[in-house]
Amino acid sequence: MTAEYKVHGSVAVITLANPPVNGLGLSTRQGVVDGLTRANDDAAVTSIVITGAGGAFSGGADIKEFGTDKSLQEPNLHSVISAVENSPKPVVAAIHSVCMGGGLELALGCHYRIAAPGCSVALPEVKLGILPGAGGTQRLPRVVGVEAALNMIVSGEPVKSELIGSMPGQKLFDKMAASPEALAAEALAFAQSVADVRPLPLVRNLPCKHPQGDAYFQFARNMVKGMSKNFPAPAKCVDAVEAATRRKFADGLLFERELFINLMWTPESRSLRHLFLAERAASKIPDVPSDTPKRDIQAVAVIGAGTMGGGIAMNFLNAGIPVKMLEMKQEALDRGIATIKKNYEAQVKKGKLKADKYEQRMALLTTTLNYADLKDADLVIEAVFEELGVKEAVFKQLDAVMKPGAILASNTSTLDVNKIAHFTQRPQDVVGLHFFSPANVMKLLEVVRGDATAKDVLATVMATAKKIKKTAVVSGVCDGFIGNR
Template sequence: MTASLARHGRVAVITLDNPPVNGLGLETRRALAAQVHAAEADPQIAAMVIAGAGRVFSGGADIKEFGSPKAVAEPNLLSLILLVERATKPVVAAIHGTCMGGGLELSLGCHYRVAAPGASIALPEVKIGLVPGAGGTQRLPRALGVETALNMIVSGEPVRSEQLAQVPGQRLIDRLIEGELIAGAVAFAEEIADVRPLPRVRDLKAAHPEADAYFQFARNTARAMARHFPAPVKCVDCVEKSVKASFDEGMRFEREAFLGLMWTPECKALRHAFFAERAASKIADVPEDTPLRPVDRVAVIGAGTMGGGIAMNFLNAGIPVVMLEMKQEALERGVATIRRNYEAQVRKGKLKQDKYEQRMALLSTTLSYADIGDADMAIEAVFEDMAVKQAVFEQLDAVMKPGAILATNTSTLDVNRIASFTRRSQDVIGTHFFSPANVMKLLEVVRGAETARDVLATVMALGRKIRKTCVVSGVCDGFIGNRMIEQYSRQAGFLLEEGCTPTQVDRAIEKFGFAMGPFRMGDLAGNDIGWYIRKRRYLEKPDLRYSRTADLLCEMGRFGQKTGAGWHDYQAGKRDAIPSPVVEQMIADHRAALGITPRRISDEEIVHRLVYSLVNEAARLLEEGIAAKASDIDMVYLTGYGFPLHRGGPMCYADTQGLFNVVEDMKRFARNPHDDAAFWQPAPLLARLVAEGKTFNPA
């Protein structure tokens, strides 16, 4: 039974018990309705308390049921809330832990609400492309005030119960319970058991003194801040109805908006991302109950930009870090950079001074490997060169205690070879952080051929602790993200040779929704990094063709923002990309030397060549077992490479376009004499999915 009833004198305590978040799926809705009916029918019961088992009240509707018959099967959430609201005996919601989405909407249908301090309260539906669909946009403005409610609904962000209890005139929280919540809720229910009439949130009035101007301002703001997503503007429209229409009219409008958004590509993409993030943590051959190794102290080798950023992740999580460098000056620079980063957060009000001091107190430094031997994990963040990595791992093998995890932050190099430099290859793993490491969400966890399962499970859990989205990759050159981006970059180069300018390519893909085009991205990361990798490719893969434009750019010393000039020009102190006549002339000269007559290339062709190059290479990664799931690849690109969230990732986007259509486009690209026809042969997995009428991501 997912909802149980216990009598406390005249009060029935009905407890939701559907781990982990007491989701309001069909079974739980039926059980809760049955217990409400039982309490209503019992003459010994004068009032009811609805509470949640475990650490939460309710995380809301079961998103897995969305779009399925279970979502609308009776009692659906609307019917359940109406049942509670129409109860003849007072119903008190006892809120603790998390009260979100349908859980908050259920509580708003109750006659009273009490809450424990620290409870996290939200209507987060906008984050999956929806408006609240069970009265949230109509009841919350009545209970909390229009502006506070609209801010919560449009942002989807949680607010603490004690903050909401202080909102002037609020009727959301009738009492904060400082002690034991159930005892306090029962006592409150006893107090109000005989009060009549029963208060209903729907009977309150939602008002705003300047409604027309306020809602127009809110609509314009939502449109500007979330231009690719329809849900935030619809949230404004729904809350406006709470002020300008009757409650029942507002409910009808909200429901139509909810159902209309459910099938939009943006909502499907956001729901896909929601599930993909959770699926990424599941590894087929690593049970969830795999014992973890303790990681109470971390050593970071290298105090540069990457090493300092990695260290900050652990300091933020309260884990002591010892940072090692070869020279004192390098250590001092690294520590100074960490201080500056934290001090900037303090100035902006994002970090309290005492927290900053606590984090810095967890950081120590050394020039000697002998001082890091007792750390539970060592992460190297040194220059991307195999000989340098070898020297580091031989030292780590010599000094680290048995059972310590040895991690490499390499972005392209062979983790198996790095592991071979030790006598403990089972303890070696790749942890590919993305720069800036203290900001970027993605962590590619690279599983070596001999990496122990408990090492993999430990690093995945540790990644979550430092608030990273972790995706497992097998070993190959570039792993998931960088192996795919190489093909994307090759296509960008071919587009220049055929007639595009860097500005045109960047603008086309940014209009599609990427945070940054390939040439602006290169200027930000440093064009010399790609040059270094290409030089290695020319020796290892002499048959792989690249546009020479990128090499010519680097030979001109145009490495990007750090030199003030790359594919674009930059003014001192600014990051605006200015079209460069020098670069455009270099491209034109190179094009002429190749005997290519430039042609007009549409934005659609630019986008599809760039995105489908990612898709085809990703299909090869899946075929080879480097990536376990298509959704893992989507998470890599959503969290690490600026792929537009409203598209759901490259594999999700390909599914929405239809894989048959993707392959047809690839056939056209293969006929282009200036492109790479061999590359555009569909990967075996992609060809098989088209033949079988399937998709990368099953529905």
Template sequence: MSSTNYQLHGSTAVITLDNPPVNGLGYDLRCGIVAGIDQATADPAVKAVVLIGSDRAFSGGADIREFGSPKSYAEPNLLTVIRIVEACPKPVVAAIGGVCMGGGLELTLGCHFRVAIAGASIALPEIKLGLLPGAGGTQRMPRIVGVEAALNLILSGNPVPSEKFKGTPLFDEFIEGNGGDLLKGALAFADKVVAEKRPLKRIRDIRIDYPGQEAFFQFSRNMVKGVAGPFPAPFKCIDAVQAALTKPFDEGMKFERACFIELMGTPESRALRHAFTGERAASKIPDVPDDTPARKIARVGVIGAGTMGGGITMNFLNAGIPVTMLEMKQEALDKGIATIRKNYENSMKKGKLTQEKLDQRMGMLSGTLSYDDFKDADLIIEAVFEEISVKEAVFKQLDAIAKPGAILASNTSTLDVNKIANFTKRPQDVVGMHFFSPANVMKLLEVVRGAATAKDVMATVMQVAKKIKKTAVVSGVCDGFIGNRMIEHYGRVAGFLLEEGATPAQVDKALEKWGMAMGPFRMGDLAGNDIGWAIRKRRYVEKPSIRYAKFADKLCEQGRYGQKTGKGWYLYQPGNRKAIPDPEVDTMLEAYRKELGITPRKISDAEIVQRCIYALVNEGARILEEGIAARASDIDMIYLTGYGFPLHRGGPMLYADEVGLYNVARSMKEFAATSGDAFWEPAPLIAKRVADGKSLT
């Protein structure tokens, strides 16, 4: 099936790219472009060719639906297509409107001329996937816009408006008007090229003269060193652009290709590509079709004006959705509104917000002490104390006053959403919307689907998440859902490491050096150790078979709840979040080990990382097998966006695949033998995938 349309407009052949939504350069589209060029070349009546996309996109680059499949490499591949376009004996004009990114932009660089409409979006975003432009972008772009501009575009990966390149040879002409005028303007330009008998401009033939290039590229390497972190792609991008200056074009192309293939094989690029596709996959719910009608969300209610409720409220105000915020006492309500205003004022001081925007957002916020003011709300989210009896009181009130069809959401982080839904007579309208603190900053939204939650409620919440710029991941109902159910075992294992001889600072440093944003004990101090204590107390009653190290309880018994009390696993000075190791904790730990009759041993950083990260993997595999998560990448998205898991490792499930499931399972069995903890028996899904020679992702 062809993904292009071929039409004659006088003596100009127009090849229109037609592979919605963004004209991804899939196999059929590539074949269509080549067929169109061949047809135009063979037709003596054709004097010029225009290559054009839709109003929305010239081309967004590679077709992600073909990533990793044989079709993505099949001939004609993109390099071949560009070579055929460039070798066409008749002028080929790229008409650029909408998105023109990655391979799409590289395709236009193979054309002889380029015209654009103002507002087109230009980018070479491959670095965001741990790659470099692999179809000539590093060789042609410096030749046409200059070395510095090309390198900035390649290293940032960010889109820039086409007007930024006005006056450079990248665009031969800007077309006035809107998308509908682009084709007319491109045809007029093609007629002019033919009438004036302009020579065909091949970017590959341009020679670059750049005195002092060695010093410039060394400076560039020094600049990226501080921001590249563990990612090799920025340095390879610089190497490839330098090759455009130091090597003949064909040799530069070979060098670019070698760099591209090398980067494709790195775990860092695999991690970034996994995150890219995982984020898109997470928005799809297998049994909720894309065309499911969504409910209208014009007004939101939020219960609770504390840290969580205020953060949730800001998300909606930022998106232009009015919010009514409820508290039980005027003092708490005033404090919550004042905090929101202060947060916006801080953004304004940093130049991220204007006074007009601040006033506009605060104008959409109203406070109330009465549930009656939620009568018109389309979505009501509670952010009250994490206690089932408190949730019960709230949802019974909401059931009594909310209008039919209003969505009732709980921000619970662990409690049973089905039980909460059954406090109402409308369980189909109840859903979990678990925001992560600080809710106005953290990207993750865990959407908890109850047994009765209606499909249109799920569709609506996923759309709302996109509107408030969250990465939404669906979880089934279980204690702790996906993220907190896994993190509990991560923390539990860290507790045993302390019993055996490690210190909180050693555990945290080992995991942070490995890439975690924060170790488990610093994270506990930030969240509040009393929260974990409350969960453990519940576990002692509900799941007495699960063993916990009791030292964390001893800390909490002394009121060491973390940053909010100035003492936890660490010491904290007023107004400073820096964690200072506390000798008193070390003394308590020594006494605790003596009580248990444990002789401390030296524990390596490698063991700390293995045990803590493999705990996430094992529980994640159980969650996947139970159907709580729809796919392994959903688990990884939760950990990448909500728990500070290092991006270059791609999430716990992908990391297990990178290490090799066989190796992970062997280590788990060793931990089981030495600890006697039944948790370490590899999850049945891991055992099955190992036996089948398959991966988790």
């Protein structure tokens, strides 16, 4: 079982335990139902808490089961939520860290919800070309309002629990815990306090209306049509939420399920699901386990202030990581800084970046003409002219000044990383990090593994790529790019 059952006094606690994000696979779903049965059969238990182990409440459906028969086997998620709703003893969801997709739908089926601050809450199914299929489109509008729910469902973007908790009239959270550390104790106390409350509150019984329904949903359709182009799921999300306001709850659930099944078979959804799984497969390196120790990347240096160097620097500035940029001449540095400023100012003008964020990012950028000033960087990336002699001069200088344990990376697109590594006395610390132009926009990052590249270097650059929002794919030293091989 990937769900644990323990009794604390008069409260039974069911803990989802399916790492890394407590996906609601068949075994976990069965564990929840079995735990509910045990708790309701035990006269000493008066209330029940459902929570998640580790770094998540639940990230939703188990991606290993996605699109297989296992995802439909009983108890499916609908059956689990029904068992929670029909529990004669109150069920409290203790939410923390990550509560997304089916995890949020499970929480919405509980009688009460207590949340830790800092929890990311989302229904991200639209990003897979589908919509929430276990009541999300019918329950979420009842607890946060039609407009807030539709925004969350159509965008799929996470919202922090404390923001939701501060919304006037929200009924998603009955209580906010003082801190993530206090959640467990506060959930137990809350469960004890509602043990005798009857009738038990159900989200399905809450009203769901919009005061200007016709006009609002027409406006929403027009907005979604303009933004979603050829993707069918966002428009169907609008249909499903509208159904929550116009139909009986049970009829709305059936309509949601019909839309969900139809979207599952669209080529768009199949493609998006393939991409989702492929990106995750690409992030795993067979001989580098997930628990490989990682080096700490607190400061980055970039060699070269040209188009690539400036774009590479922006990725780290965007992530709040200080960057020191080196050039041979002050004029080259000035040109590079001017280009970075121009790029940020364009974002500010379009409303994509706030002026204070622009100032914060620029404050993280410093420049130098001297290699010795780079000595404290944890990661240095060279982005200089594509000529082996030039690379040799750069890496010999870096080898002389960089601290032990610093990662030395080359943005080379065609040159041999093994040759570059052997310009140094530390080939284990050398790796290729090939950004695609424009480097501050393109998501792909080609990680070139040399013959001597250390495993902890690989683990570190893969984690760093995630931090700067790149899709990293590992390549050996070979001809061609990841994009065209």
